[in-house]
Amino acid sequence: MDTKAKEYLDRLRDVLTFIETKQAESISTAAKKLADVVGRGGIIYMFGSGHSHCAAEDVVSRAGGLAAMDLINEPTLAGEFGMFKAGYMERLAGVGETTMRFSGISEQDALVVVSNSGLNNVPVEVALYGRELGIPVVAITSVSYSSSHRTRHSGGKKLMEVADIVIDTGVPFPDATIKMEGVEQPMGGLSTAVSIVVGHVLCLSIASLLLQQGVQPDVFFSGNLDSAEEHNLELWKKYRGRVRVL
Secondary structure (H helix, E strand, C coil): CCHHHHHHHHHHHHHHHHHHHHCHHHHHHHHHHHHHHHHCCCCEEEEECCCHHHHHHHCCCCCCCECCEEECCCHHHHCCCCHHHHHHHCCCCCHHHHHHHCCCCCCCCEEEEECCCCCCHHHHHHHHHHHHHCCCEEEEECHHHHHCCCCCCCCCCCHHHHCCEEEECCCCCCCEEECCCCCCCCEEECHHHHHHHHHHHHHHHHHHHHHHCCCCCCECCCCCCCCHHHHHHHHHHHHCCCCCCC
């Protein structure tokens, strides 16, 4: 394997070790809040824009995933009409609030917002909308990245300042951290991979808490299993109309 590729894996391991050793309490606190919501019949809504959308989407409606999770999907923010356009859209005031008004989220639910920098208008507006509903709002973001830069939010807020619980990914600025000779910009972005791991750690923690409470978590089977279709269809019937991505 190339030495730079190995260096990237080393950096990734370092950040994951940071999460395991330094963010355990935040993850546990968030999992308890989210498990309470699921136990009461609520839905966990995931949101991310740009590449953070990948992290939000990865835990929703998938093999081994909790059925009580939904994705707030705005195509213009997810890059479906171009990643450069999504980058500009994320900075515009009002886009996040408008997205949330049509998301279907309610006072019975919870919200997880993924944003590496947590500085742009959209993720901050999304989190503030959740706070106005009075629901748990969890941020998956880089505290060091956010702390070292000025916010673009029209109200002067950062995601880490408006969330109830912050899970710090520990991803350093500028996200891509591997310097290549002859290439001005570092390569090897960390934030998406790390945020995906955090999302799955949260889901596993939620499932464990539900089981401890005597509640059987609804989990999708892999579509490649012979028994999957019948099982997943029953979950579809149970959650259709409540989880929009189904």
